[in-house]
Amino acid sequence: MKKTLFILAGVVCLLATACKSQLxxxxxxxxxxxxxxxxxxxxxxxxxxxxxxxxxxxxxxxxIVPGAAGTTCPIERLDIPFIILSDGPAGINIDSTRDGVExxxxxxxxxxxxxxxSTWNTQLVEAVGRCIGDEAMHYGVDVVLGPGMNIHRHxxxxxxxxxxxxxxxxxxxxxxxxxxxxxxxGVAACPKHFxxxxxxxxxxxxxxxxxxxxxxxxxxxxxxxxxREGHPKALMTSYNKINGISVSERHDLVTxxxxxxxxxxxxxxxxxxxxxxxxxxxxxxxxxxxxGQQWQxxxxxxxxxxxxxxxxxxxxxxxxxxxxxxxxPRNQEGHTYDNNxxxxxxxxxxxxxxxxxxxxxxxxxxxxxxxxxxxxxxxxGCASYDFIAGGSGSGDVRRAYTVSMLEGLQxxxxxxxxLLAARYNDFVKKSIADNLSKVTARFADMVRIRPDEMPLxxxxxxxxxxxxxxxxxxxxxxxxxxxxxxxxxxQLSSVERSxxxxxxRAFHAAGKKVTVVLNIGGVIETASWKHLPDAIxxxxxxxxxxxxxxxxxxxxxxxxxxxxxxxxxxxxSDIGANANFPVDQTSENVSVASRRVDRGERNVDFTRYDxxxxxxxxxxxxxxxxVSYPFxxxxxxxxxxxxxxKVKQSGKKIKVQLDVTNTxxxxxxxxxxxxxxxxxxxxxxxxxxLKAFCKTPKLAAGKKTKVEMTxxxxxLRSYDETAQQWVLEPGTYKLHIANSSRDIRATxxxxxx
Ligand code: GLC
Numbered sequence: 106m107k108k109t110l111f112i113l114a115g116v117v118c119l120l121a122t123a124c125k126s127q128l129x130x131x132x133x134x135x136x137x138x139x140x141x142x143x144x145x146x147x148x149x150x151x152x153x154x155x156x157x158x159x160x161x162x163x164x165x166x167x168x169i170v171p172g173a174a175g176t177t178c179p180i181e182r183l184d185i186p187f188i189i190l191s192d193g194p195a196g197i198n199i200d201s202t203r204d205g206v207e208x209x210x211x212x213x214x215x216x217x218x219x220x221x222x223s224t225w226n227t228q229l230v231e232a233v234g235r236c237i238g239d240e241a242m243h244y245g246v247d248v249v250l251g252p253g254m255n256i257h258r259h260x261x262x263x264x265x266x267x268x269x270x271x272x273x274x275x276x277x278x279x280x281x282x283x284x285x286x287x288x289x290x291g292v293a294a295c296p297k298h299f300x301x302x303x304x305x306x307x308x309x310x311x312x313x314x315x316x317x318x319x320x321x322x323x324x325x326x327x328x329x330x331x332x333r334e335g336h337p338k339a340l341m342t343s344y345n346k347i348n349g350i351s352v353s354e355r356h357d358l359v360t361x362x363x364x365x366x367x368x369x370x371x372x373x374x375x376x377x378x379x380x381x382x383x384x385x386x387x388x389x390x391x392x393x394x395x396x397g398q399q400w401q402x403x404x405x406x407x408x409x410x411x412x413x414x415x416x417x418x419x420x421x422x423x424x425x426x427x428x429x430x431x432x433x434p435r436n437q438e439g440h441t442y443d444n445n446x447x448x449x450x451x452x453x454x455x456x457x458x459x460x461x462x463x464x465x466x467x468x469x470x471x472x473x474x475x476x477x478x479x480x481x482x483x484x485x486g487c488a489s490y491d492f493i494a495g496g497s498g499s500g501d502v503r504r505a506y507t508v509s510m511l512e513g514l515q516x517x518x519x520x521x522x523x524l525l526a527a528r529y530n531d532f533v534k535k536s537i538a539d540n541l542s543k544v545t546a547r548f549a550d551m552v553r554i555r556p557d558e559m560p561l562x563x564x565x566x567x568x569x570x571x572x573x574x575x576x577x578x579x580x581x582x583x584x585x586x587x588x589x590x591x592x593x594x595x596q597l598s599s600v601e602r603s604x605x606x607x608x609x610r611a612f613h614a615a616g617k618k619v620t621v622v623l624n625i626g627g628v629i630e631t632a633s634w635k636h637l638p639d640a641i642x643x644x645x646x647x648x649x650x651x652x653x654x655x656x657x658x659x660x661x662x663x664x665x666x667x668x669x670x671x672x673x674x675x676x677x678s679d680i681g682a683n684a685n686f687p688v689d690q691t692s693e694n695v696s697v698a699s700r701r702v703d704r705g706e707r708n709v710d711f712t713r714y715d716x717x718x719x720x721x722x723x724x725x726x727x728x729x730x731x732v733s734y735p736f737x738x739x740x741x742x743x744x745x746x747x748x749x750x751k752v753k754q755s756g757k758k759i760k761v762q763l764d765v766t767n768t769x770x771x772x773x774x775x776x777x778x779x780x781x782x783x784x785x786x787x788x789x790x791x792x793x794x795l796k797a798f799c800k801t802p803k804l805a806a807g808k809k810t811k812v813e814m815t816x817x818x819x820x821l822r823s824y825d826e827t828a829q830q831w832v833l834e835p836g837t838y839k840l841h842i843a844n845s846s847r848d849i850r851a852t853x854x855x856x857x858x
Contacts, residue, residue: 132427135183136420141409143180144416144423145402148387150190151176152377152396170245171210172200174377174499175396177430188433190295190374190395194218194251194267194283195495195648196502197240210444212240213451214504214649217495217626218253218279220462222269222670223645223739225776226800227282233458234286234294236451241292243446247433248293248339252283253500254327255343257627257671258303258720259686261590266496266626266646270670271721271736272795273323277330284335291434296331298343298376299363300324300352305589306687307709309379310702312346315714320347321824321831322718325358329367338371338429342391344379354385364390372429384408392422448505452650459647460654461774464667465640465740466631472618472639474661474742475519475575482519483569484511485608486601487536487556488581488624490529495646496626497553498586504649510579510622513652517660522572525565532559553583558600566611576612576619577659578605578638584626591689592677596630609637622655632675632733643667664742666774666800668845672721673734681716681724722846723791737778737795737845743769743806747777747842747850754855757818761853763842765801766809775801778843779814781821784836788823793841796820818857833857 139147151166152175166176166187173191192198197212215221215237221230234252241249253267254276262268269276280296287294301313301324315324331337340363342353352358353375363369374393380386383394383404394401408414434440465473475482484490489510495501508516511526536556544554569576580601584590597605609619620640623629635641642665644655657663677683687708703710719727722736749764765775777800780793797814804810821838822831835858841849 128428128431131431132424135185135427136423138183139180139423141406141416141419142402143183144419145405146178147180147185147426148392148394148405148419148422149178149397149402150374150393150395151178152190170199171203172198172503173246174198174250177393177426185427186430186436188247188430188435189245190248190250191241191246192250192499193502194253194500196237196504197244197246197249198499198502199244199246201503201505208444209505210244211448211505212244212502213448213455214494214502214507215451215455216459216462216648217266217500217646218269219266219626219670220459220645220647221283222275222279223462223464223667224458224800225275225668225670225798226461227278229458229461230279230282231286233454234283235289236286236454238287238290238292240446240451241287242290242434243442244444245435245442246292247435248295248429249287250295250297250341250499251287252280252294252296253298254280254296254331255298255300255302256324256327256720258714259680259682260628260671260674260677261592261595261686261688262303262627263305263584263589264496264498264500264586266584267500271672272670273326274330274795275670275798276327277334280327280331281335284331284337288336288338291432291437293338293371293429293433294335295339295341295374296328296335296337297341299328299340300343300358301347302343302345304687304712305587306690309344310710312349312711313714314348314711316717317826317829318824319714319717323720325362328363332363332367332369337369338432340369340371340373341376342373342379344376351380351382351385353380353391354382354389356389360390372425384414387414387418387422390421392425455648456650456653456657459645459651460657460663462645462647462667463654463658463665464643464669464738465658465665466643466734466738467635467638467641468740468742469639472620473642473659475659479574480520481573482514482521483573483576483608483612484514484521484525485561485576485604486579486581487529487533487558489577489579489622490526491533491556491581492579492651493553493581493583493624493626493646494649494651496585497583500586507649508652510577510652510655513654513656514577514659516653517656517662519656522569525569529559532556553585555581555583558598558604560600561604561607563607566607570611570615570617573617575617576608577622578608578619579622579624580629582625582627582629589687590627595628595677597634602634605634605637620659624651628671628673630676631673635733643669661742661771664771664773665739666741666776668737668739668776669734670736672725672732672736674725675731675733679725679730679732681719682714685713685715687712719791723794726792726846735845735847737776737843738847739776739845741769741773741775742771743767743773745773745775745844750842750851750853752840752853752855759816759818759840759855761797761814761840761842763812764809765804765812767804767806770806772803772805774803775844777801777812777814778845779816780841780843780846780849781816782839782841783821783823784834784838786836787834788825788832790823793846795846821857
């Protein structure tokens with residue numbers, strides 16, 4: 106049997122090599138026939154107001170999949186087909202209706218990236234990726250412009266909702282899972298934005314000034330893991346500069362690091378209108394310029410003709426673009442698509458995945474799950490009725506519906522006061538309309554306008570105390586591409602604060618409990634008010650089924666198992682990066698349009714990453730700064746014991762095994778985390794770093810499961826900038842087996858030579 110398998114494997118390899126050479130032959134044959142102009146035309150894509158308008162011959166490209174972000178350019182003379190590229194990380198973002206076409210083209214709005222990383226469940230994230238890839242296939246999309254995977258360097262970055270974590274390992278593992286899911290059926294994933302795109306303020310012109318060590322250990326590490334374990338077919342470079350040069354023009358990052366070191370063998374594209382010098386982008390190995398314009402084609406042709414640019418660079422880029430085009434779904438023999446994905450099945454996947462990504466932050470005296478005799482619920486907060494499914498901009502999804510908290514709780518059998526609901530709905534409509542009328546900035550409405558909070562009178566609250574068995578308050582935050590959040594957005598507003606204070610006072614006086622639900626896309630301030638309610642559930646922006654997912658947790662249908670993928674600090678000033686982030690510096694003229702006119706403004710034209718590798722818990726733990734909720738934290742409705750811990754080392758492999766037992770009364774899932782403290786003798790090192798994690802399957806009360814985590818000593822190295830290489834410091838390493846970065850259950854030690 107083994108022999109047969111061995112022979113079979115050999116045949117497959119030979120065939121694969123033969124097939125690959127078939128593809129290479131086809132690419133070479135096409136390339137040889139292409140004129141320089143045709144090569145430049147292929148390198149520069151179409152999309153947005155770039156090529157669609159300027160070149161009528163491509164104007165109809167936008168009607169192939171209306172709302173898609175762009176396409177490559179067909180070259181009819183050589184029968185080179187095109188492909189369709191569409192956002193985004195939370196689902197396919199295309200128009201839901203088409204002029205003159207019957208029917209709708211809704212896509213599923215899956216949970217945002219931060220919800221997925223809060224599950225710490227790579228299998229779940231891969232399953233969500235599979236659904237996104239499936240919807241791409243049904244709608245004729247060949248490349249999904251996701252996952253978004255930049256590091257949460259600062260909570261106010263407007264696009265953190267699209268990204269995973271402050272930690273590079275969690276980021277990389279989540280991204281690899283998403284990529285593997287999307288690419289299951291041949292659709293290409295396109296992780297973005299490579300790299301260090303950690304603010305929206307002047308994103309197209311900002312120069313990130315960062316040390317090599319921080320770059321390697323924090324900002325590139327996630328992409329390294331995603332490439333090695335996800336094998337993406339495409340990847341998007343970021344708008345920003347790194348140490349003075351646009352990333353899409355950096356050969357050392359795009360070719361030497363990404364391709365030569367990490368083994369990336371796909372197609373690199375710019376972000377939309379990213380970079381300034383096409384010939385530099387060619388030299389760097391940034392293959393596709395999206396969605397380019399005529400001047401970029403001219404610049405490539407002129408540079409080659411003038412002898413400034415070796416055509417070999419252009420040919421390499423064309424080869425990699427042709428490979429992506431020839432292997433894309435729509436260009437396979439007999440490929441068709443029906444614009445009819447199974448949205449019902451995908452809605453269930455988004456409901457289950459966002460439920461698993463919710464993080465229970467507080468649950469005094471088992472306020473949750475709601476007790477059996479709760480029937481009437483007093484539901485406060487605009488976001489309870491105008492629930493926020495996700496962030497805005499390219500990471501949004503034109504979904505068919507959003508299940509609000511009101512609907513989710515009704516579906517679960519709870520009753521809410523219809524009069525209060527009507528008042529909130531009217532208030533929300535009016536407040537949004539008022540806010541939109543004040544909008545002046547061109548892109549301001551791209552960040553979904555959030556309604557002000559509706560003030561409540563004592564009488565309003567007293568009426569609800571009389572009617573209801575408990576109270577639920579939802580605090581909502583919108584966020585999105587183009588804008589960083591403001592410091593006031595981080596804080597509760599005075600109306601929100603008095604709502605929580607007054608509702609808690611009145612309901613507690615009547616011996617009734619209060620839960621606060623956070624419907625947010627990024628971290629907010631919690632320390633000053635978290636003592637007030639009995640329970641706090643961070644629901645994030647959980648996609649279109651949000652209200653049902655929250656009800657699944659509140660009712661006890663599902664036990665919460667989410668863990669924070671980033672720290673909730675007490676104050677912005679506690680954050681290492683805070684002095685070097687554009688806090689409240691965002692204004693219309695810098696937030697979206699590329700200034701590209703460097704006025705030397707700190708945190709706008711250049712941002713100094715002075716905190717180095719000390720991002721997130723690496724900062725807070727190394728400096729023993731108190732936080733409101735630590736990285737990796739999340740409560741359950743049950744409890745878990747860790748025992749029988751064994752550590753085995755053989756060669757570079759360190760294996761940690763333990764038993765996890767559900768010692769509570771309800772079923773639940775646990776996320777076991779493994780942090781490592783290095784000797785830190787020859788190099789400064791963070792107090793601890795996450796080096797492995799494992800999410801258990803559902804465990805019934807009293808049941809136990811074996812957990813095994815493996816790390817490679819290579820993962821324990823640090824980047825020595827002087828030697829320009831990774832070094833492993835000899836000495837004693839502490840292995841912390843933990844329930845969060847600040848709840849260490851056991852510590853083992855190993856000695857490394
Ligand atoms: C946007 C975003 C990028 C998106 C692209 C296409 O500017 O930065 O994430 O994929 O353009 O919409």
